[in-house]
Amino acid sequence: MKAPTDNPRLTQWVQECAQMCEPDRIHWCDGSAAEYDALMRQMVAGGAAIPLAKRPNSFLFRSDPSDVARVEDRTFISTPSRVEAGPTNNWADPGELKRTMRGYFQGCMRGRTLYVIPFSMGPIGSPLAKIGIEITDSPYVVCNMHIMTRVGHKVLRVLGKEGDFIPCLHSIGAPLPKGQKDVPWPCAPIEQKYISHFPDENLIWSYGSGYGGNALLGKKCLALRIASAIARREGWMAEHMLILRLTNPKGRRFHIAAAFPSACGKTNLAMIQPTIPGWKAECIGDDICWMKIGPDGRPYAINPESGFFGVAPGTSHASNPAAMESLKENIIFTNCALTDDGDIWWEGFDGLPPAHAVDWKGKEWSPASKRDAAHPNARFTAPAAQCPVISPDWEKPEGVPIDIFVFGGRRGSVEPLVHEAYSWDHGVFLGSTSGSETTAANIGAVGNLRRDPFAMKPFCGYNMGDYFQHWFDMGDRFGAKAPRIFYVNWFRKSPEGKWLWPGYGENSRVLKWMCERVEGKVGARETPIGLVPREGDLDLTGLSIPSQDLAHLLNADPVAFKAEVPDLEAHFKQFGDRLPARLDAQLKALVKRLG
Ligand code: OXD
Ligand code: MN
Numbered sequence: 001m002k003a004p005t006d007n008p009r010l011t012q013w014v015q016e017c018a019q020m021c022e023p024d025r026i027h028w029c030d031g032s033a034a035e036y037d038a039l040m041r042q043m044v045a046g047g048a049a050i051p052l053a054k055r056p057n058s059f060l061f062r063s064d065p066s067d068v069a070r071v072e073d074r075t076f077i078s079t080p081s082r083v084e085a086g087p088t089n090n091w092a093d094p095g096e097l098k099r100t101m102r103g104y105f106q107g108c109m110r111g112r113t114l115y116v117i118p119f120s121m122g123p124i125g126s127p128l129a130k131i132g133i134e135i136t137d138s139p140y141v142v143c144n145m146h147i148m149t150r151v152g153h154k155v156l157r158v159l160g161k162e163g164d165f166i167p168c169l170h171s172i173g174a175p176l177p178k179g180q181k182d183v184p185w186p187c188a189p190i191e192q193k194y195i196s197h198f199p200d201e202n203l204i205w206s207y208g209s210g211y212g213g214n215a216l217l218g219k220k221c222l223a224l225r226i227a228s229a230i231a232r233r234e235g236w237m238a239e240h241m242l243i244l245r246l247t248n249p250k251g252r253r254f255h256i257a258a259a260f261p262s263a264c265g266k267t268n269l270a271m272i273q274p275t276i277p278g279w280k281a282e283c284i285g286d287d288i289c290w291m292k293i294g295p296d297g298r299p300y301a302i303n304p305e306s307g308f309f310g311v312a313p314g315t316s317h318a319s320n321p322a323a324m325e326s327l328k329e330n331i332i333f334t335n336c337a338l339t340d341d342g343d344i345w346w347e348g349f350d351g352l353p354p355a356h357a358v359d360w361k362g363k364e365w366s367p368a369s370k371r372d373a374a375h376p377n378a379r380f381t382a383p384a385a386q387c388p389v390i391s392p393d394w395e396k397p398e399g400v401p402i403d404i405f406v407f408g409g410r411r412g413s414v415e416p417l418v419h420e421a422y423s424w425d426h427g428v429f430l431g432s433t434s435g436s437e438t439t440a441a442n443i444g445a446v447g448n449l450r451r452d453p454f455a456m457k458p459f460c461g462y463n464m465g466d467y468f469q470h471w472f473d474m475g476d477r478f479g480a481k482a483p484r485i486f487y488v489n490w491f492r493k494s495p496e497g498k499w500l501w502p503g504y505g506e507n508s509r510v511l512k513w514m515c516e517r518v519e520g521k522v523g524a525r526e527t528p529i530g531l532v533p534r535e536g537d538l539d540l541t542g543l544s545i546p547s548q549d550l551a552h553l554l555n556a557d558p559v560a561f562k563a564e565v566p567d568l569e570a571h572f573k574q575f576g577d578r579l580p581a582r583l584d585a586q587l588k589a590l591v592k593r594l595g
Pocket of ligand 1: 070212213261262263287309
């Protein structure tokens with residue numbers, strides 16, 4: 001196939017990759033529906049995709065059981081020196097890593113097609129958008145990229161002859177010998193998986209996995225790890241944040257960007273349906289936020305993606321009706337269960353479990369089975385445009401102005417429902433110390449507390465200490481236009497282990513308090529950890545929360561926070577002299593306030 005581009009750097013890179021990977025053929029993706037349909041037909045015929053009778057143009061995939069999530073300990077930030085990657089990243093020497101990976105890439109696409117995917121992160125031509133080119137040997141990746149990014153010739157037109165792009169090389173790492181039948185989900189064994197980033201060269205090499213962020217390279221690899229490094233160099237921000245617009249009954253709009261670790265409800269909050277009368281919410285993005293300073297000095301945000309790669313289990317009409325409405329057609333489901341009438345199912349789905357299903361491993365399943373029907377990190381890939389609450393401005397090239405930043409995590413104890421930072425520096429401190437109990441989005445133990453600064457621990461493409469400093473630098477540039485910063489915890493439990501807050505749509509009550517804080521309309525109580533609503537400050541009309549539960553929810557217990565100080569000190573210590581002095585000052589001020 002002749003290259004549909006006259007960009008010499010691009011044609012040369014594709015040629016070099018083809019020489020190394022030795023595919024049987026090369027296909028330049030045009031991003032058309034016909035291309036998507038042809039690839040899906042091919043995957044159905046090969047047994048990799050199962051068409052769903054109940055959902056038009058929707059397909060179920062089952063991954064290999066070894067390839068079910070991002071693999072953080074196989075993810076590398078490969079900078080010339082270890083200190084540039086910092087203590088929270090796996091570092092590898094670029095020369096050595098490339099040598100090792102070239103060994104794997106050599107001949108890895110034999111028997112397969114090399115697909116070239118030109119894609120734009122951000123509306124094509126937006127001043128905030130970036131062009132990437134992914135080379136992959138996975139048709140599943142091509143179809144997912146069609147949904148998650150803007151793909152095709154229109155991207156090549158913007159790229160032109162001289163334009164710059166981020167090269168993203170991906171292989172599932174499973175050459176197909178002649179005459180051998182393919183398996184439904186080819187991939188390499190775990191010890192051969194490498195998700196590698198070379199931030200100094202804006203380069204991504206991923207080998208051995210076909211799943212999610214390991215393989216859809218526009219998402220975590222480009223839009224967060226590489227983009228965060230570019231953003232620091234160029235003076236903007238690439239964050240692991242949802243973006244949402246709230247409109248109050250008077251028609252005033254507030255834009256909120258919120259960072260939570262994976263599988264802590266970002267997609268649910270992004271699509272929130274407020275339960276408080278007169279308030280309206282629109283979704284702009286559910287996972288990634290790029291922000292640049294606009295002409296008026298405020299941060300303007302775009303969602304660089306065009307789809308949702310959401311965690312399926314727990315999603316229902318009760319928890320996220322807008323997501324459920326988005327999933328009616330044109331969806332790729334991965335590792336969900338299959339019902340007998342040709343629909344998908346997962347734990348936490350509406351209604352009763354099916355009497356019989358086929359689980360994510362392809363085995364017979366019934367409610368009596370002592371195992372999950374869907375993998376806890378099962379996903380849906382859905383076009384954002386299908387979301388009933390998507391904002392009409394979600395593709396505005398200049399983005400939307402951010403009023404409020406929210407950080408948070410999943411903590412059964414310690415953190416109250418919400419508190420506001422005293423200042424920008426205090427807000428950066430809250431972001432830098434945010435912690436959460438681990439979830440199934442990453443391979444590893446579930447339920448341990450880990451500090452996940454700004455929800456960026458797995459996604460920061462350089463030394464996290466320098467990233468903290470970048471937040472201070474941006475705050476200095478925003479000055480009086482800086483968004484206000486809040487910290488939330490929807491997951492607080494009573495001492496007996498009962499959830500104290502109903503969550504989901506009711507979280508709008510907390511968002512309302514934040515907006516009214518911005519407007520200076522509502523009060524708060526000063527506590528050592530920040531500003532907490534007093535009982536009457538939260539609009540709880542129509543909710544019946546026992547007053548002792550509310551007191552517990554809003555309790556910023558100094559004893560519990562004091563007990564965390566040694567952990568915070570150890571957390572900061574790992575950054576050595578890269579820890580900004582302003583963070584150290586914040587920790588000292590907290591200790592003083594705690595008495
Ligand atoms: C995601 C993640 O897939 O954060 O968005 O793991
Ligand atoms: Mn995410």
